Amino acid sequence: MSWQEIAHTVRPVLNEAATSAMPLVVRSLVYVCWKCSATSNPPAVLHPGGATDQYSILEVTSGLNLAYVQELMTLDHNPIAATIKPRYSKTRGERYLSHGCSHCDALFGEFPLQESITAVLADDAIADLPIQLAAERPIIEWWALTSARGDIF
Numbered sequence: 001m002s003w004q005e006i007a008h009t010v011r012p013v014l015n016e017a018a019t020s021a022m023p024l025v026v027r028s029l030v031y032v033c034w035k036c037s038a039t040s041n042p043p044a045v046l047h048p049g050g051a052t053d054q055y056s057i058l059e060v061t062s063g064l065n066l067a068y069v070q071e072l073m074t075l076d077h078n079p080i081a082a083t084i085k086p087r088y089s090k091t092r093g094e095r096y097l098s099h100g101c102s103h104c105d106a107l108f109g110e111f112p113l114q115e116s117i118t119a120v121l122a123d124d125a126i127a128d129l130p131i132q133l134a135a136e137r138p139i140i141e142w143w144a145l146t147s148a149r150g151d152i153f
């Protein structure tokens with residue numbers, strides 16, 4: 001098959017994916033701050049509506065996935081959006097887009113958040129996490145995120 005034939009086949013699919021919406025859900029952890037001991041709700045996973053198994057969820061602890069969820073939160077005027085920002089990590093020795101405490105702004109490190117998500121997955125309890133946001137988004141956004149696997153293209 002030539003590139004032209006592939007492009008001819010793929011373009012209508014991409015156009016459909018760009019204009020058709022799918023339900024996406026963001027769920028939060030109930031997370032106790034290591035610094036001030038108050039409870040925050042950092043967005044932890046993103047998944048298609050109704051699909052909460054380990055193969056359907058994306059962790060939103062850093063990078064592209066977190067940037068995407070920050071944008072969804074901002075569009076939704078959700079105050080949690082303000083808790084997602086670049087912070088300096090002593091562990092990593094650099095600033096990165098991170099979650100933080102909604103009370104004292106302490107950085108919530110990527111690794112401890114991932115450990116918490118892993119524990120929830122082990123209990124098969126993703127569906128029990130509180131829903132932070134539910135939105136209809138173009139299908140192509142989900143494709144881009146799942147293709148990129150959290151990395152920048």
Ligand SMILES: [Zn+2]
Nearest residue numbers: 033036101104
């Ligand atoms: Zn705190």
